Amino acid sequence: MNESFDDLGLHDDLLARLNEVGYKTPTPIQAKAIPPLLAGRDLLGVAQTGTGKTATFVLPILQKLATSGDERRPKQPRVLILAPTRELSAQINDELATLSEGMNIRQTVVIGGVGENPQIRALKKGVDVLVATPGRLLDLVARKHIDLSGVSVLVLDEADRLLDMGFVRDVRRIVSQTPSHRQSLLFSATMPKEVAALAKEILNKPERVDVAKNEITVKKIEQHVVEVPTQDKQRMLELLLRDKAVSRVIVFTRTKHMANRVAQKLDRVGISADAIHGNKSQNARQRALDGFKAGKVWVLVATDIAARGIDIDGVSHVVNYELPHEPESYVHRIGRTGRAGATGVAYSLVDPAERKRLRGIEKLIRQTIPLLKPDLPPREPGDEPEVLDSNRRRGNGGGNSNNRSEAGGRPRRRRRRSRAAA
Numbered sequence: 109m110n111e112s113f114d115d116l117g118l119h120d121d122l123l124a125r126l127n128e129v130g131y132k133t134p135t136p137i138q139a140k141a142i143p144p145l146l147a148g149r150d151l152l153g154v155a156q157t158g159t160g161k162t163a164t165f166v167l168p169i170l171q172k173l174a175t176s177g178d179e180r181r182p183k184q185p186r187v188l189i190l191a192p193t194r195e196l197s198a199q200i201n202d203e204l205a206t207l208s209e210g211m212n213i214r215q216t217v218v219i220g221g222v223g224e225n226p227q228i229r230a231l232k233k234g235v236d237v238l239v240a241t242p243g244r245l246l247d248l249v250a251r252k253h254i255d256l257s258g259v260s261v262l263v264l265d266e267a268d269r270l271l272d273m274g275f276v277r278d279v280r281r282i283v284s285q286t287p288s289h290r291q292s293l294l295f296s297a298t299m300p301k302e303v304a305a306l307a308k309e310i311l312n313k314p315e316r317v318d319v320a321k322n323e324i325t326v327k328k329i330e331q332h333v334v335e336v337p338t339q340d341k342q343r344m345l346e347l348l349l350r351d352k353a354v355s356r357v358i359v360f361t362r363t364k365h366m367a368n369r370v371a372q373k374l375d376r377v378g379i380s381a382d383a384i385h386g387n388k389s390q391n392a393r394q395r396a397l398d399g400f401k402a403g404k405v406w407v408l409v410a411t412d413i414a415a416r417g418i419d420i421d422g423v424s425h426v427v428n429y430e431l432p433h434e435p436e437s438y439v440h441r442i443g444r445t446g447r448a449g450a451t452g453v454a455y456s457l458v459d460p461a462e463r464k465r466l467r468g469i470e471k472l473i474r475q476t477i478p479l480l481k482p483d484l485p486p487r488e489p490g491d492e493p494e495v496l497d498s499n500r501r502r503g504n505g506g507g508n509s510n511n512r513s514e515a516g517g518r519p520r521r522r523r524r525r526s527r528a529a530a
């Protein structure tokens with residue numbers, strides 16, 4: 109195992125930059141993947157956010173751009189990085205900007221939900237690296253604002269999530285417009301057969317690097333299950349959040365509607381919270397994230413998709429208000445805390461109806477999550493119990509009106525309502 113960035117074949121100016129940024133030693137995926145990438149190989153990286161995977165592809169890309177001598181051309185990016193969500197795109201863009209500081213690299217992000225004109229103007233001037241989500245990218249390609257024939261490196265990040273979100277055809281269309289002699293990299297946290305099939309289509313004799321899913325995140329995180337009926341979850345959440353050790357928290361819900369609701373209720377009891385989910389405009393999402401990063405609100409309530417890949421330092425706790433459908437999402441969620449060597453704490457509020465889901469998670473992480481039994485004070489007179497159906501339709505048709513959860517696209521069974529007689 110390489111212990112130092114010096115051994116990986118990176119140029120001195122990149123090594124100097126890593127030093128400035130404070131990356132002292134390569135993470136396992138960086139140590140394993142950077143040398144073959146520098147040698148021009150394709151890569152299949154089985155790794156999730158938090159493993160240092162972004163720098164794994166950014167560093168060889170920067171080295172290639174700096175040494176290739178190719179000219180930058182209008183509308184023709186030389187590198188294309190495809191990501192499933194706007195937040196992840198923004199984060200990749202940030203890492204690129206950080207690591208390329210002082211180099212003559214032009215980068216831009218093409219994502220939906222924000223005005224297209226600045227994106228079109230940047231493309232026209234010529235960019236080296238384009239970070240994009242599939243929908244807006246294809247739109248601009250169709251309207252001839254982007255020409256993918258000059259792409260020499262293609263990265264698909266979080267391929268499993270790209271497919272989960274229904275982008276498989278878009279991805280194929282995009283790939284088909286890039287030259288076949290490109291270098292291709294595919295990263296995925298999980299490797300279901302659809303992703304394996306896509307990898308086979310896109311990659312040419314790839315080097316495969318697996319970073320064990322559970323090692324990175326789960327080990328460092330103190331995990332607890334709190335058994336609590338759904339109608340008491342909000343009160344339990346408030347109780348947990350009032351602990352002084354809790355300084356910056358991400359609370360996960362399965363639906364957008366529930367995220368809004370939990371955030372509003374926390375705000376009402378004086379716990380400053382904001383929600384982030386796919387129904388909010390890009391600007392509103394960014395505002396919520398910025399407020400959270402700056403410490404203006406210390407609780408962010410998020411759905412899986414919106415929170416995917418978000419990299420915020422100093423998240424002391426993650427709370428699963430509801431367990432996710434897919435056990436892998438649990439690992440992603442709790443990975444938002446305990447980053448970069450710090451320890452974190454994850455609480456999961458589990459209604460008896462969610463026990464099966466909990467068993468799926470425990471099987472995946474190969475451990476039993478210890479039970480915590482905080483004393484929930486008795487309900488105050490006039491306290492309104494929670495409505496059990498977390499995803500009920502709203503009269504105004506807003507929110508998640510198709511009654512599906514955001515992450516899985518799976519229809520949710522309607523549960524019995526138990527609004528207590530007022």
Ligand code: AMP
Binds near residue numbers: 132134135157163
């Ligand atoms: P990623 O998995 O790419 O989302 O990276 C997770 C976090 O680790 C980001 O905040 C990176 O800036 C940071 N990071 C990446 N590589 C290193 C490294 N070699 N040393 C320290 N931090 C790193």
